[in-house]
Amino acid sequence: MLMFFEKLKKLKENMLFREIKDRASPQGSRIKLGGREYVNFSSNDYLGLANHPYIINEVKKAIDEYGFGSGASRLLSGGSILHKELENKIAQFKETDSALVFNSGYATNTGIIPAITDKDDIIFSDELNHASIIDGCRLSKAETLIYRHKDLSHLEDIIRGKNAKRKVVITDTVFSMGGDIAPLDAIYNTCKKNKAMLYLDDAHGTGVLGKGRGALSHFNIKPEPWIIQMGTFSKALGSFGAFVAGSRDIIEWIINTARSFVFSTALPSCVIAASIAALELIKNDSELIKKLWENRDRAASDIKDLGYDIMESETPVIPLKTGTVEDTLRISRHLYEKGLFAPAIRPPTIIEPRIRITVTATHTDEDIERLIEALKKVN
Ligand SMILES: Cc1ncc(COP(=O)(O)O)c(C=O)c1O
Structure with missing residues (x-):
């Protein structure tokens, strides 16, 4: 050894x-x-918001109002009304029923993927997906099948006729090391045809594509109950943390079962205030x-x-x-x-x-x- x-x-x-x-x-x-x-x-601070004076001022105000440490997980008393406000704003921004804040993009993918899949399910994952997706798949009890990077005919080949309780296609929207965009229009059609769920990692699409609203908006695709979108506040929004946006049922399931959400202390309110302020800037400027x-x-x-x-x-x-x-x-x-x-x-x-x-x-x-x-x- x-x-x-x-x-x-x-x-x-x-x-x-x-x-x-x-x-x-x-x-x-x-x-x-x-x-x-x-x-x-x-850096991934695409819009230069990490040191923006408006955001800094909002953070200072939140520290005065809520202090610094959050002291517990969201399911205990760790979240403030700012957490809920940010979730409402994200749901509106992404045009979904509901949204939930996570402590990081890494925690989102490693928490949600095992929470929404089980042993009779199959995950179909792009070979160049982010490490946090790979780790989320490793933590899942489902079988994971890897398709060649953005290769829809390969995805079609491996998904067609597969017998599984649930099929979930997972892809980065913008690949973090190549800067290329997943062909979401074709992936959407494949999911629809094969009755698969679609899980999107929009970490590098949020704030960048579709006038900031992200990859679905870039492709003019309306959110559906079978699409789950995650994104981060840590890149174009210049803040810290991440979110998932989707149907009310899915978000409630995630609140109850995603271990990285349930068993981790909430983000401080001043960090949430930064994300709220960044979202306002993106929407208005x-x-x-x-x-x-x-x-x-x-x-x-x-x-x-x-x-x-x-x-x-x-x-x-x-x-x-x-x-x-x-x-x-x-x-x-x-x-x-x-x-x-x-x-x-x-x-x-x-x-x-x-x-x-x-x-x-x-x-x-x-x-x-x-x-x-x-x-x-x-x-
Ligand atoms: C595509 C993608 N997903 C998830 C993450 C993880 O996000 P975070 O840095 O907020 O943990 C990153 C960041 O490195 C990323 O590039």
Whole structure:
């Protein structure tokens, strides 16, 4: 049996050892790392809300009113009336009967997937779904069948004629490492035809697609009782935590059975206040999302013009296909030396190593030009 120091040595030898980067500034398009300022192309703070003055002010007001710690799970006394207000607002935003706040996106997927599936059920999961979905499937008693990435004919092949009490198709809407969008129109039809439920992880779609309302709205699909949507407050909304939106029955079932909800302390009210404020900003300021897409389209087109392969990116997540782990680290280091932070993503997070660039609404023209100039000089 290998000891951990030997395992760590192996990770280092294979250039797969990961280290935490501690920021000495607020999150944003400019951040301080190790005493130096960087233009930040690494965060999921797509709309630049993580340090927005309106949100900060609302958080301060909530601290004055509700204090900080929540002290218990929601089913005890951990939630405040702000939790309920946020849930009502999310249900309205996503056009569903009901919604429920979770402590994180990870807790949402690992809690809900085992709660809505049982041993006589089958889950159909895209091979590039987020790790929290994979872990949720591992915790479920249902059988999980993996279909090739966005490959509808493969999904059709494995779902057709399958005998199961319940079939559930699970997909990311926007794939977090590739920035590509799941073909939800076709997936919706397949689910309908095969009487399957559809579980969507809209973590990177909420606040970004469909005027902020997310992937279903982007595809002009109306929510149905057999569709469950989760999303996070931790990305475009610049806050923390996550939600699930769906029919009243499903949400009540989740409240009663999702272990990561039942057995975990509620988020503090000031965090909830931040999410409420972010939601208001997204609903009332269409310029934010417009700016995000202008920046994204410009960066993606300039990067492609340099000859880089941005894979199937369609969103502000822009991967640069780099080949080997060594090349990926070399390019990321080169950018870092030029004052730009865009992380190297390596196995086991993904199979194909890449630089993951995320563009936000708060990047300036100059920030994007600096990125393009630095990418020109990579050798
Ligand atoms: C697609 C997807 N789902 C779920 C999560 C987990 O969300 P959270 O960071 O709120 O736990 C993430 C974030 O990394 C994600 O990218």
